[in-house]
Amino acid sequence: MLAAERREHLLALLARTGKIVAKDVAADLGISEDSVRRDLRDLAAEGLCQRVYGGALPASPAVVDYDARRVVAPEGKRKVAAVAAALVRPGGSLILDGGTTALAVARALPQELTCTVITHSPTIATALIDHPGAELFLLGGRVFKHSAVTCGAAAVEAAQNVSAELCLLGVTGVHPEAGLTTADADEAAMKRALAARAADTYILASCEKIGTASPYRVLPWEKITGLITDADPHDTVVGRLRALGVKTLTAE
Template identity: 60%
Template sequence: MLSAARKDLILDRLRRDGRVVAKELATELGLSEDSIRRDLRELDFQGLAVRVYGGALPASPAVVDYASRTAVAPDSKRRVAAAAVELIDPGATVILDGGTTTLAMVAALPRSLACTIITHSPTVAAALLDHAAEVYLIGGQLFKHSAVACGAAAVEAANSVSADAFFLGVTGVHPTAGLTTGHPDEAAMKRALASRAADTYVLASTDKIGTASRFGVLPFDATTGIITDTPADDPMSRELVAAGAVLLHAGGGV
């Protein structure tokens, strides 16, 4: 089997099974593990898979640049955002992560809702200009790929706030890899913000479910729930629940 055909097979298995084990696939195809590992390295380099110990996981499509992300699963993001907004009580203090789903939350948030919003995203802060909410913007080095403040100064500033809830954006939600994102500084900032909130809710549109990125953010048991519109009877939903995730289905219950 030629390399191109093997890679197509690997991508099909990643879509179908949510993972590939190099040893098992090598045995099935009658090839050396080195051949499969080489294919996985090349797919990882191309951004089509994420190599992990023993194999690979599906790469998240949400690691593209911020502008391109707005076109990824917009309807799903709107449903997730609407469900998330329902969790914000009048007078609450909440932290909004950066990203296109939190921006969709701002669009769904009643303009008259009196609350306090803390964010490290200048785009989210700007979108709140016409809202009644009090807005606090955390500063730091601007990470342009995701339009958020990161780095030591941002983490230090985050450690001085506290909130009722944090709405966390990630690029991957996978039963094996957990909650992941594409940059280590972003992952560190997300952990810092999560530590300042009583509850952490993960925003997980359909493009995030069953995929992974390079850097871990939090384990499932460090979150209150994962808000998603992926159906409860979807095989990946069942795997996530088995792995300890609490799924809050947009438009339905847990």
């Protein structure tokens, strides 16, 4: 089999099964695992898969820069945001992550709602400046321009001195095996710090993130309260998540 044919085979397998196990592909095709791993490295370099130990998973489309993410699945993000915003009770406190889905949540908070919002995103804070009932706390630190949020040691330390009832957290990948992932190590650490300061943590995940993975793990499933997604409730991956005990709120 030619290299181009192997590549097409691997992409088709990834689309059909949601993962690639290198040793199984090597046995099926009668080639070495080294050849499969080389193919996977090439595909990963083009952003077509996320390499993991022993093979590969679908790569998240949500790892592009902030401006590019604004046009990815806007309707799905709006649906997720509506469900998430409804979780914020009057007089309640909210830790709101950065990113485009979190921005949609900020915009979905009812104007009459009185609440406290803690965020490490200047974009989120700006979006809520004119919200009459929202008291804002902006956590400082090094600005990670890719996602328009603060992170690093100073931001993590600031997060450790706040607390809230609810944390709404964004990720770039949601996969039964890889877990909750994102594309930057410092950002993953900041997300963990934020989640640790809330009584309940819900993950915001529009459907294009379901079944995909990014390089850095954020949280194990047992550390979250639930997942909010507009993915089809009958989707195979959603079913696997439920089998793991993950509470799923469907955004319609």
